[in-house]
Amino acid sequence: MTSDPNRFPRRDFIRAAAALGVGGAVWKAAAPAGGATVWQIDPEKCVQCGQCATHCVLNPSAVKCVHSYEICGYCDLCGGYLQPGAKDRDTGAENELCPVSAIKRTYIEDPFFQYTIDEDLCVGCGKCVKGCALFGNGSLYLQVKQDLCVHCNECAIARACPADAFRRIPAEQGYLLKTRRQGGPAQE
C-alpha cells in the first residue's frame, strides 16, 4: 500500500550514498567509540568562585562539598567551619561559616573534631572549601554528585567555570577524589 513503485532508481542510489556517507562519517567519529562519561571537577583547578551553586540546571546544585577525611587535620579551629574572626570555636550560628549550615561538627577526642557534610542542605557554594584551602589542608572540596547530576551533554557549570576545572571522565570511574597519595613520585 505504501511501497513506492520504483520510479527513480536514481533515488535509490542517492539514498544508499547518503546512508553510507552519514553512517561512515559517524562510524569514523565513533571509532574507537568511547564509553559513557560523567562530569567531574578537578579539585586541583577549582578556585571556589561559587558559580557551582548558581549555574547548575538543578536547584539545589548537583555539586556538593565532599570531605576527604584522610587529609583532614580534624582541627578545633577549622577554617572551613568557622567564620573568619569567630569569637568562639563552637557550633553557635554566629560562628558558622556555612550559609546553609550544612557542615556538622562533632567532637572526637581532645583536640580533634570531625566535620561532616549534610548533602541535603549543601548548596555547593564552596565557601568552606575556600576557608579550608586558606587555613587548613584542603580536605574539603567540591565535586559533582553522580546520583544527583542529570548528566547534561554540556554541563551548564562547566560552561561558566572560570578556571576550566570541569571535565568528563569515564562513568565507571565516577569521581575525581582527593586522596592521600602514599609513596610514588609527584606527578609532573
Next chain:
Amino acid sequence: MSGEGTGRIPPWMWALAAVATVGGVALLASRDRRPEPPQSFRYEMGDLERVDPASVIFSETAPIEPEILALHAVAATPDGRIYAAGEGAVAVCDLDGALLGRYAVMGTPTCMAVAPDGEILLGMTDRIAVIEAGGAPKADWTGLGDQAHVTAIVADAEHVYVADAGNRVVLCLDRQGNPMARIGEEDAAKDIPGLIVPSPYFDVALDDGGALWAVNPGRHGLESYRPNGELITAWYRPSMEIDGFCGCCNPCHVAFRPDGTLVTAEKGIARVKLYSVERKLLGVVAGPEAFRGGPTEAFSGDLHVPFGDLAVDARGRVLVIDVNRNAIRVFEEKEPA
C-alpha cells in the same frame, strides 16, 4: 475559541506572531544570564586582612633571586652568608645576594639548616641530606620512618633538631644523625601538652641564647624545650586579631633575630610579624598586601601559602621565601623616625 474566530484573523498577523515568537526566543536566549553567586556564598576575609600602615616597621629592599627552581628553603649564618635551596640545588650568597657558591643536590629540599661549622642539612620529606661546607655530599640520613614529613631543621654545635610534622615530634639527633631524644610528645607527667600538627607546617628555631623553640601550630604558639625533651616554657596567642595567630595552624614559620626578638609568618592571612623578647607585638614586617598580586595568588588546589621559609640574617634582616615569585624577599627594619 471557536474555529471561525481564529479563521478571521488575517494571515499576516500569524506570520508576525511567528516572527515575534522566534525573535523573542532569540532575544531571551541571547540575554540569558545566570545569577552570580550571592554575597552569602562568597568567602570574605574583609577587615581581617587590613594592616594599619603605621604598624609596619619594616621596609622591603631588593629581593635576592638565586637561579633555582622551586625555591623552598632559606637559612642564614652569623658570619654573613645566606643559603637558599630549591629543586636540585643549594646556593650560597653573601648579604648583598652575590653568589658565592652553588652545589648540586638530589631532590628538592623543603627546609634547611646550616650548622656552626658550615655543614648544610637539607630536609627532603622523609630524609635529611648532609652536605659538607665545601659542597661535597657527606651523608644521607634516611630511616626517619614512612610517616616522616620533615618541615624544619635547626642545628647547633652538638645537636640537630628535626621537626617531623608527620609524627608530630621534634627529633633531637647528634651531628652524626643518631637519635638522642624525642621532644614534644604528649606526657601528662612532665606537663607536656603534646604538639598538634594538622598540616605540614611545623617549624623549630633556636633563640639568641641557643634554646630550642618548637611551634605548636594547633595551639597557636611556641614551646621551648631542653635538648633532653624537658619543657621549659610555652607561649600561645590564638586570636583573629593582629597580635595573635589565626586559622587552624599558625604560625607556620618562626625565626629569632640576634637581639632575641621573634619573627613569625602566618598562612591564611599572609603576614609576617615581629614580637619582643617579652612576646609583645612590636609591629608588622610585611602584611598581606606584600604577598598579594603575585602571579599565583588564588591559584586553585594550592594551599594559599605564599611562604616557603623564613630566616633572619646577620644584619637582622628578615628573609622570606616567596614561592609565588620564586625569590627571597628581604625586609629591613625602618630607621626609627
Next chain:
Amino acid sequence: MLKSKAKKPEFVADRAARRIAVGVAAVSGLFSLVVCVLLIANYVQVRAADPLDNPELLRLRERLSASPEADEALVEEIRALDLLSRKAFFTSQAHLRMGGRLLLIGAAVFLIAFRLAARWNPRLPARQAGTDAPAQRRAIARTRELVSGIAVILVLAALTAAYMTPTGIPAPGEAAPPDTPGPDAVAESVMPYPSWEDMLAQWPSFRGPGGFGVAPCATAPTAWDGDTGAGIRWKAEVPLPGFNSPVAWDDRVYVSGATDTIREVFCFDADTGELRWRQALPAFPGTPGTPPDVTEDTGYAAPTMAVHGPWAFALFGTGDLACFDVDGALVWGRNIGVPDNHYGHSSSLIALDGELFVQFDDKKQPRLLALDVATGNEVWVAQRSRISWASPALMPTESGFQLILASELDVDAYRPDTGALLWTEEGLDGEVAPSPTFSGSTVFVANEYAMATAIRLDTVDGAVQSEIAWQWEDSLPEVASPTSSADYFYIATSMGEIVCLDVASGEPEWAQEFEQGFYSSPIRVGDRIYAADLKGTTHIFTTGAAFESIAEPRLGEPVYATPGYFANRIYLRTEQHLMCIEGNGE
C-alpha cells in the same frame, strides 16, 4: 482503535462533554497562570533580596566582631535571625520546586481539557479553494522577493555589525600593562640560548657544529711531533677512560670519562690545559646499582658531550645524563635508562636552540628525545624505526634545520623544534656506526658490508622531498664517519683506505691506501682534510680532484676519538691524554 477509527470521533460533536471540558480547561488554565505568576514573583523576590544575604544579619555579625567580648544578647539575636533567614531560604527553594510541579500538572490538565474541548467541537474539514495559476505564481514570486530581500538585509546587518564591532583585544606590544614580575621574568633572567652563528664559532659537539664533520674555521695547524713535543701547546692527563671526543666552547674544553663505578666530567682550560674542574655525577633516581654490560668498543663513556653556551651535557653508559654550568655546578641530571641494544649508549649528544637531542636506541622502542637544556624536561619524543650506533647530525637547509639520524636500514630526518619526521629513505644496512654528512643539499651515509648512499633533498612549496641519488658499494667505513667538501665526499675505512667520491655522480675520483686504519672521523678544515689513523698519524691532504698530501704529522699515541678543530688549534684525545696542538702562525 480500529473501531474508533471507523467512527471518526474527530468529527463528532458532543456539546455537554465539551462544556465540561471547557470548564476544566478554564479552571486549570487559570490555576496554571496563578502558579506561574507566583513562581515569577518568588524568583524576582529571591533575586532582589536573597534570604541568606540578610543585611540585618550582616550588621549584627559586624557588631559582634567589633565587640571585644561575646555579648550574649547579641549572639542570641544573631542565632534567631540566622535560623529565620535559612528557613526562608529553604522555604523559597521548596516553593520553587513545588510550584514547578504544580505548574506542570496544571498545564497538563489544561492541555488535555483544551484538546477534548476542541475534539468535541470539531471543525469539519473544509474544502479549500484551489489556488489558480496566477495566484500561485504571485505567491511564489512574493516568496522569492521576500527571501532575496531578507538575504540582502542580513548581509547588510552582518556587515554593519562587523563594522561597528571594535576588535577589543590590544595588538601585541600595544598598551601592554606592566606585569608583576612573574615566572616569565624569572625565566627571562635565565641566559639566552646560543644561536647557530654562536655555535659556528665553537666546537660544540661530536664532529663540530652540526656534527657533520666540517670545521667552521678555515685553517688548522699542519705540523707537530708527538715525540719532540713540537707544536703541542699543552698536554694534560684525562683521569678516566672514555672513547668520547673533546668538545669546546670559548675557553673551556670538555671531555668525560667513566669506569663501572665512577662517572666524571672534566673541564680543561683551553689555553693552559689546566683542569678547571672535574665533577662526579651523583646517583640519580633510576641509576642502576650494578653497572650494565658494555662492549669493549664503547665503554662507559662513549657518547661525546655537547656544549650549548653555558651548559655542558654528558651522557654515560649507565644512562646518567647530566647538565653542568661553566663552573661545574650540576644544573640538572637524570637517569634516562639504558637502551636494550648490543652497544648501550654510544650515540653522541647534540644541542640546538635550547634543546638537547638524545638518540635513545632501544631495540623495542627506539626513540629520539628532545630535552629542555635548562631543566632536562622532555620537550618532545619522536619514535624511531630502528637502532644504530651513529650520532645525530644537524643540517641547515633553506627550510630550517633537519636533524638527520642513521638507523640499521633507514636515514631519517626530523624537525628539531617539533620532532616531526621530515623524510625517510632506505639507504643503509647492518650495524651502522658512521654518522651522516652532507654537501650542498645531498646527504651522505655509509656503512661497511652494506653501501654508501647519497640522498638528494629538494624543497617544493615548503615541503622537503628526498630521493636517492646514487649508491656506492666498494670501500666502506666501519667506524669513522665520512666528511665532505663542496664537490666530494670522503670515506675513511678501518682498513686504511680513503676514497673520494663525486657528490653529483657518485663516481670515485681517487682512492688512497694507508698503512693504518681509521676509527677517528676525518674532518674538513677549510680546503684540507684531516684524518687521524689508529697509530696517531694525521694525514692532511687537499680537497682537490686528485690526492695531494700536505703533511703527515705523527703523534705516537693511538687516536680513536675525533679531534676538535677550533680557533687554529686542534684538541686531540688519546687513550690517556688530552692535548692541544697550536699552529705556528702558518
Next chain:
Amino acid sequence: MTGRTRILAGLAVLILLAARGWAEFRFPMPEFESGYEQPELHTPLPGRTNDLVDAAVLAAALAIAAWLVLRRRSRPGVFTLTAFSLIYFGFWREGCVCPVGSLQNVAEAVLDPGVAVPAAIMWFFLLPLLFALFFGRVFCAAVCPLGAIQEVVAVRPVPVPRAADQVLRLIPYAYLGVTVLGVATGSGYLICRYDPFVGFFRQGASFNLVLAGGLLLVAGMFIGRPYCRYLCPYGVLLGWMSRFAKWPPRITPGECIQCALCTDACPYGAINEPTPDTPPEPRRQGVRRLAILLLLTPVIVAVGGATGLASHAVLARLHPTIRLAERIAAEDAGDFAEMTIESETFRASRTTTAELYEEARRVRADFKGKSAWLGAFLGLVIACRLIALAVVRKREDYEADRVACVACARCFPYCPVENKDAQVESQET
C-alpha cells in the same frame, strides 16, 4: 623565544605545583586514641550509566512510529506514542542526550579525531537519520521529546502564510551552521545551551530560557511546532534525508481525489497543492529566471563567504576566550569599575594578559576561515532556496512535502479515501 619562555615558565609552574600538591596530600592524619574510625566517603555512581538501553528504546520507538504512520496510518496511535516519548525521553530521561544535541558530539568527533563519541550518542544521532532515509521524518512525528512537547500543546494550530513560512524555515540552516562553527572552534555546544524545553523536563534552567521555552509553548498552541520548523538544526539533516525517503508518508492511502480537504488538516504547511493545468507563466520566462539564478549562485555564495569573513570578529564572541580577553581589555581601559568572576579568576592565575591576548588572537584567526565557510554555506542555502522557488515542478495530486512533513498523521483522518478504506477494513473485522 617567547614560546620557549612560556614552556619554561610552564614547567616551573608544574614543578611548583607538583611539589606543593605533594606536601598537601602525603601528610598523615592524626593518630586517634579513642579508636575513632573515619567515615566512608559517600560517592554514589550514576543511577544508570548504560545509555544503550535508551538507544534501544529509541530504535523501538522509531520502528513503532514508522509502523503507525506508514502501515496503521493511525493518528491516535501516533499521538499515544508521542505522549510516551514525551514522558520517557522528556520527563523520565530528562531530555538529554537527544538526537538534536548529539549532532554536536558527532560534529566534534568528526572535526577532532582525538574525541570519541560514546556509542549511545552515536546511535542517537544515526538512527533517526537512517529512519528518515527510508520512512520520512517519523522521528519528529512521535519520538523526539522536543517535538512531542510541541505536538501535545498544538491545540489550535493555524497555518502560517507560505511566504513567511519559507523565510522562517531558513533559520535552522543558520542555527546549524553557527552550531557547527561553535563546535569547530571549541566554543561549546550551542544547541544544548539554548535548548528551550529541556528546562521543563528537568524542572530547572535559567530564568530566561524557561521564559523562552514558555513563550514557544504558548505560541505553539497556535503556531504548529515553532521550534521544529523555525529553529531545530537537526531538522535540517532530517529534511535532507527524508528528501530521498524510500517510503515517505503519503496523505492518501489510495488515489487522490483532489478534494483538498487535507490542506485544512496540516498546520505545518507541509502539503503541496497540485500545479494548475494552465502554466502560471510563459515557459521561456521561467527558464530565463532559472538560468540567471544558476549563474548568480557562485556570486551569492561568494557574497555570503565575504560577509562571513567580515563578521568573524562578531562571531568570535561565541568563544569564552574572546569574551574574557575583550572584558580584560575593557577593564584595563577603565570601561568597567568592577571585575567579573571570570576576569577576577584570570587575574589571579598565572597566565599573563599578553598570553591571553595572544590566545584570543589565535582563536579569532581560527574563526576567520570558518566564519567565511559559514557565510558561504548560508549563501548556498539561500541560492538553493531561490532556485527551488524558480523551478516549477509538475504535481498532479495533493502531496506531503518530503522535507517539511513531520509525519504527524494529522491529515490521514481528513482523507475521504482513507475513510472509505477504513470502513471497508472495519467491516472485514
